[in-house]
Amino acid sequence: MPGCAKKMFTREIEFESIGGSVEVNQEVEGDVGCVVWDAAIVLAKYLEVREKGKRKLLQGSSVVELGAGTGCVGLAAALLGASHVTLTDLPELLPLLEINRVQNKSNISGVLEVQQLIWGDTQQIQTIKIPDVILLADCIYYKESLEPLVSTVRSLSTTTSTTIMSYEQRTDGNKPELQRRFFELMGENFTKRQIPEEEHHETYRSDDISIFEFKKR
Numbered sequence: 753m754p755g756c757a758k759k760m761f762t763r764e765i766e767f768e769s770i771g772g773s774v775e776v777n778q779e780v781e782g783d784v785g786c787v788v789w790d791a792a793i794v795l796a797k798y799l800e801v802r803e804k805g806k807r808k809l810l811q812g813s814s815v816v817e818l819g820a821g822t823g824c825v826g827l828a829a830a831l832l833g834a835s836h837v838t839l840t841d842l843p844e845l846l847p848l849l850e851i852n853r854v855q856n857k858s859n860i861s862g863v864l865e866v867q868q869l870i871w872g873d874t875q876q877i878q879t880i881k882i883p884d885v886i887l888l889a890d891c892i893y894y895k896e897s898l899e900p901l902v903s904t905v906r907s908l909s910t911t912t913s914t915t916i917m918s919y920e921q922r923t924d925g926n927k928p929e930l931q932r933r934f935f936e937l938m939g940e941n942f943t944k945r946q947i948p949e950e951e952h953h954e955t956y957r958s959d960d961i962s963i964f965e966f967k968k969r
């Protein structure tokens with residue numbers, strides 16, 4: 753497997769509420785997906801908080817993570833009780849996702865799989881079973897893939913499914929415009945609710961990282 757030869761470093765993310773942790777291997781060199789982004793940690797820890805409360809999302813649910821990178825968020829969802837988690841990304845990220853899937857498999861009771869999913873690729877989208885929950889962390893990143901990302905979320909959603917998305921508000925270059933456009937496109941088919949910061953994990957939160965929940969109309 754090509755990823756195995758690369759230099760890696762591991763980050764352990766603990767979930768005290770269930771006495772477990774996720775171990776995420778990251779690559780020293782590579783594209784944006786080969787390290788864990790802060791928005792992913794904030795989202796993973798928000799999921800932990802949410803599973804302790806009344807509005808549980810993951811217990812027994814099927815989950816697809818889009819643009820999973822290292823798989824941090826999807827692995828957290830699997831550890832926290834999702835029954836079927838599919839970690840997806842571009843082909844070049846699959847070796848790293850597979851390493852992280854294998855590394856965490858023994859702590860996870862549900863099904864955990866890795867699958868290629870290039871946003872907007874209708875053939876690949878059709879191979880994914882419609883999930884209960886879609887997760888995405890820090891994926892508002894690229895002008896050319898913004899519309900394909902939204903169309904993928906739309907294709908994988910039903911009126912009963914939930915999409916939870918985190919992102920870091922960036923002010924450089926075209927990032928503010930991409931963020932504005934993402935919400936505009938999502939607004940055509942989804943209602944949104946911003947998760948107030950006080951509902952995020954009390955330690956793993958940040959002024960510049962937002963979490964939104966979307967429901968298809």
Ligand SMILES: C[S@@+](CC[C@H](N)C(=O)[O-])C[C@H]1O[C@@H](n2cnc3c(N)ncnc32)[C@H](O)[C@@H]1O
Nearest residue numbers: 785788789792819820821842870871889890897
């Ligand atoms: C900034 S990284 C975030 C990775 C991970 N979600 C995290 O927060 O740690 C963006 C991710 O989107 C993936 N990505 C970018 N364009 C994509 C596309 N067209 N289809 C699928 N995934 C894509 C990248 O490979 C990368 O893993």
